[in-house]
Amino acid sequence: MAENKLFTYSPISERPAITWPGGARVAVYVGLNVEHFLVDRPSTSIWPGSANLVPDPLNYGWRDYGARVGIWRTIESLDRHGIRASVLLNSAVAHHYPQIIEAGRARNWAWLAHGRTNSILHTGMERDEERQFLTDVIDTIATATGQRPRGWMGPGLTETFHTPELLAELGLSYVLDWTNDDQPYPLTVPGMISVPYSVELNDLILFGKGCSGPEFVRMVRDQYEQLHADSEHSGRVMALALHPFVIGQPFRHKYLDQALEFLAGQEGAWLTTSDEIAEEYLRQHPTHPTRPRELGDHPVA
Template structure:
C-alpha cells in the first residue's frame, strides 16, 4: 500500500547504479551558467540585503539593491560571459519581457537558452488550484515565447518553488525539464512522462554564498573545487556543474573580477562542455533517458 506521504514526483536512484553518461567530445563535466534575469515588485517584500526595512512600502533600500541587477549588474556580467565565449541559460521572469526588453534583445543576440522562471520573483509559485496554475503557466510560457521567438524547454520556479501539479502542467505546455530539485549531479527522469530534472545549485550560488559572507577569492576557489571534484567523480560517467548567478549580486563592481576569474578558469578546462541547460537535457534524453 502506498504511503500518502511518499514522494511520487521521482524515485530514489543512487548515482552508483545508473547507466553511464557520455558528454559530447569526450567531456567529463557539462557546465552551464544559470543566469537569473528577474523582476521584482516595488510594493512587495522579496530577497533582501537588510531585513530591517523589508516590510516598508516602498522599500528603497532592498528594492534598489535588487534593481541594480537589470540596470547595471547584468551588463557587467554579460561582458564577462562574452569575453569567455559562454552562452547563458537565462532563468527569466516573464515580466522581464515588458519591463526590460533590452535584456531580451541582448540575450537573443547571444543565442541564450530561455527558461521560464515564473512571472516575478516577488511572488512564489504556490497556493493555486490546478486550473489556476494551468492558466498562470500558460501566460508565463506564452509571454516568454512571444518575446524570444522560442518556446522555453525548462522551468525554474521563483525561489525554486513548484506545486505537486507543476511538472505535469509544464509537460502539457511542451516543456521537458525543471531545475527546482537540486538533489543530484546528473539529470534524471521525473515520474511525469517526458519530464527531466536537470541539476542546479543552491550552494554554488552567488546569492547564497555572498550573503553568508564569503569573499570573491573564496568564490573563485569554490568554483575550482567544484569542478575538480566533479571531474574526479566523472571517470566513468559524466557530471553536471551549474553555476547560479544573480546580476544584483555578482554584478557588483568589487565582485566582477572574481566572476571573470571563475569563468576564465572554466573556459580553460580541456575536457569540459560549456553549454546550456537546454543542451544538457537534450543530450541526456537522446542518449540515456530514451534507452
C-alpha cells in the first residue's frame, strides 16, 4: 500500500514546453547496451531449457556473441550514419573487453553506469552497501572511459529505494529505469531527472517476441512519426534500445542500417545522446533546489 515518493503525476498535456536545439521536434538517441555476463549465473536467455545449467554454453554463447562480433557490426552502422551511442555500460566491461572501451572513446560515446554485470540485478542492498557499490561502478567507468557517467540504468532496469539519492550524491543527474514518459521529468530527488528509455522499442523484447527485420524498421518509423506529430507544441524523446547480441546478428544487420538511415534523414530529429538530452532539459527546467523530508526512507510503489 506504499505511495510513490520518487515522482509525482504530471500529465503531458499540462507541462511547460520543451524546445530542442535547432528547432528539432524529436530528440533521438541510441541506447547501446554493452554488458558482461558471468559464466556461472543465469541471465538473459534465448532458450530457457538450459538457462539454469552451469555452465550454459547455449545461452552464454548467445550473449557473448555481442562482445565478440555483434558490437563491431553495430559500430559500423552507427558510424555510417554519424550516430554517437549512449552506452549503458557494465563496469566489468572495462576489464574484460577493453577494446570496446577504446572504440567508444575514439567515437566520443556517452557512457552511462549500468551496474557491474547484467548477471546480477541491482537490488537487495542496504544504503551504505549500495553507496559503496555505486561508487566502485562509477569510478571504474570514469577511469576506463575518461568520462564520469552522468546517467544510470540498472541491470534489468533495477534500482533500490535509495538509488536515485545515492546517484545524486555521486554527481549523476538522471536515470533511465522508469520507462513511463515521452519527455524527461524531474524526480523528487533534487537535481535528478528521468530520461525516457524504451522496453517496447527494444531489440531484445521485439525480436524475442518474433518480430521480423522489416517489422522492426516499420516500428522505428512509426515511433518517430507519431512522436513527431505529438511534438507540435513541445519536444519529445525517442529512445532506440539495442543489444549487440541481438541486433548484431548477421541477418538483422541490414534492418538496423535501414532504421538508422531513416532516423538520420529526418529534418525534425535531433540525433544526440541521453547526456545531452538531460543537460538541455535541466537547462530549460531546473529541478527543485531542496531535498524532500525523509526522501529515501519510504518505499516506491
